[in-house]
Amino acid sequence: MRSVVLLIRFDDVPESSWVSYPLPTQDPLTMAQRAFELMERRLENPGLASGLRTRHFRSSSSARASDLTLPRLFAGAILWQEGLTRDPGGRSTQMKGIRQLAEHLDISIGTVSRALNGKPDVNDETRRRVLAAAEELGYVANQSGRSLRQGTTNVIGLMLEVSRETVENSDDFFLGVTDGLQRVFSRHKLDLVMLPCPDDEDPHEYLKRMVARRLVDALIISATRRTDRRIELLEKARIPFVALGRSASGGSYTWMDLDFEGVATRGVDRLVAKGHRRIAVAVPSSDINLGYLFLDAYRQALQRHGIPFDPTLVIRVKSSEQGGYQAGHELLMIGERPTAIILIHELMAIGLYRRLAEAGVVPGRDLAVVGFREEPRTLFLQPTLTSFRMSLRDLGAQLGETLLATMPAYADHYPQGARNRIWPLELVPGESDAFMLTA
Template sequence: MSIRDLARHLNISIGTVSRALNGRSDVNPETRRRVFEAAAAIGYVPNQSGRSLRQGTTNSIGFVVETNSETSLYGDTFFTSVYAGVQQVFARHHLDLIVLLCPFDQDPLEHLRRVVSRRFVDGLFISAIQRRDPRIDHLIESEIPFMALGRSLSGGTHPWIDLDFAGVAHASIHRLVERGHRRIGLVTAGSELNLGYVFADGYREALAAEGLSFDPDLVIRAETSEMGGYDAVDRLLKLPERPTAVLLVNEIMAIGVYRRLHEAGLTPGRDMAVIGFRDSPQSRFLSPPLTCFRIELSGLGRRLAEGLLATMPAYRDQHPIGLVQEIWPMHLVAGESDPPLR
């Protein structure tokens, strides 16, 4: 099916069809809608190689994911679901999503510089955002459209969406205090990921809001993995007065936490309340079931895609939402790992 066939089917000019498919603002919205609906109905797919040569674009967007911290932090299903949401939006514009894995032994900035220099994508998503992230500064200087999954102290007014780490901390502390807990530990990210700092700040603010004092001995920075959770709780158990509850920056850590408690002859939930981060497939198989928080990941992916396209001239008219800087909500999923203090 060619663009000529699509134009003949709609009884409009080839030029009008082309401008509508390319997101040009000089096409009537009703005509654009008809073109996209007809293209989907009759299976028209643009010749991307010829289109790219004419437009000087690739019609591809890259998603940079680091294979060290992030894959352990969120688990595979996090990004798979986000990608699905992104592609739902991109499909309407005949855009392709390319996942760009940054190996654990490569410098993230050098990896990004190589991607940008090759210009094989028209825009980028970046993740594993550092507290001060030089990749953001480089992307701004390179004038390539991008969207960050996570906020940073770098870059000023660039678009981003971050998970509600502070909100999770506040909700968790309030829930634990209502259940009688006063000595509450925190296990946060040991790297320079900004989410760890945001989570720790939210924890301190939540303690103050509940009238509790902050004890730095109860805050453990650890690797975001099963072993990180194991080692963190091992340190908490060695304190002269161990906490009665612990809040984790990610749910994968709970596997190590449960194991270390069992080795110490303690029962998760009964002897130490545990609240994880995300409601993941792993957390559902823990015993007792982990109290954690649900994220609408496909919706997050769609919003990331819309936020990026809003910065790109070819798609801005179709996504007139301005600069996106948003905190993505999370909702409590009550488990059995944080019962009232006996």
């Protein structure tokens, strides 16, 4: 069996190039695992390489190249026969460091370093020689060493909680938010990486591991719980952070949150004005704090209208299309059926409509429905869904600026400071609750 060499290109690490490693096997699964191990060992920081893109690697030593899709850990790797000396772009595959670059040019390491970093005490001719040689030889700056010396990574982490259900539903919320975040971070040459916590792991333990590894300079945490131990962890670690969501946990942390109370209040007011008094709500079955905020505001709105709170009208389901389907099923099983329902997650409406259609119940005619956030797929529902509108990009940008305001290195750029904020949502009337309920 011929030996092979693994060439890894760290596309998501600045100034990266092709790096070669000999491998003892040609088994695709073994080589994939080895690739991960080598990459983590080299960077001492796997978070830097989280590119959120899937590529392939292949073995050129086989008669027919076999492709294997890898998880989203690194941008790309190719296995080649040992002895190959140039990458597909025609450059040398051997990584050149600053020492090799200085030896090649026969000048001091200090001069090479100053030329590469644009220092004014290097003459133009020397600078041109150094830059040309760096390009020719495929010079790679030691980003890990630079980060270690500076005590920073120039990376911001966004912690998400993921499950098979959230992936399958393809919720676009964080895609829009990250767009806004990166627009802000790019002003300061900061990179954003996702820290996805699987649903079978304790978020506190996951975050503790990330903190110990010093993967990022600052953090944004989401899906805050009623009592969230992550807040105390980050405060004790003195890591700048912002919570996307409030919590009943103590501390003087900075947060941003959506106006869930406003959604509940305006939803109840709108439905009561149309004659409804038996108004159900679908809230998350988890301990996420937004459900408590929404439910408290719902109860207060009912009380203001003189409507007694009925716990049987509180339907606890998953925040997903499947959860919406289950909410519809449970609603139909209630003895004295409610005449209206308010949802607290955008995708619930899709599943709810499906279950109501199966039962011959028409939204906007037989049942009033108020959805949560206007989402691309809900725009195609018939009848059109009454929901709430917001700009995810603007939310992400504000979230990013709020985080940077907590970081001494960037606070001067954001004089408004790090302040807590509730993000408003605009009511968009539809046909799903358009009818007036007659006595």
